[in-house]
Amino acid sequence: VTLCTFHHQLVHEGGWRVELEGKEVRFFRPDGARLLWPLRSAVHGSTARLEMMQSTLGIGPETNRSRWNGKTPDYASCVTAVRE
Structure with missing residues (x-):
């Protein structure tokens, strides 16, 4: 499984499996x-309160964007880190 740098670090240093x-x-x-x-959660009634809360907190379409910078993982560095 190829992971972005952030999630790869979670697996090797953060205890994730x-x-x-x-x-x-x-x-x-x-x-x-x-x-x-x-x-998916079922939303009943008006979502106005939720939308107001999200806008106050700065939550928008880009909030959960990955921290991956688009670069191909440096596999040589990964192997070196595992071997050390």
Whole structure:
């Protein structure tokens, strides 16, 4: 599994774990709990309050953008770090 630099560091230094089972990739938190993909929540009633709160906090379409800088991982550095 190829990960961006940030998530690669979480796996090797942050205690996160990645497992492959067939074609399924599973991620586990440092406490061992499996990271489950979020389910869509059902929103009932007006969303005006939520939208106001998000705008106050600066939450928008770009908020969850990855920190990956688009560069190909430096595999030589990764191997060197593992060997040291």
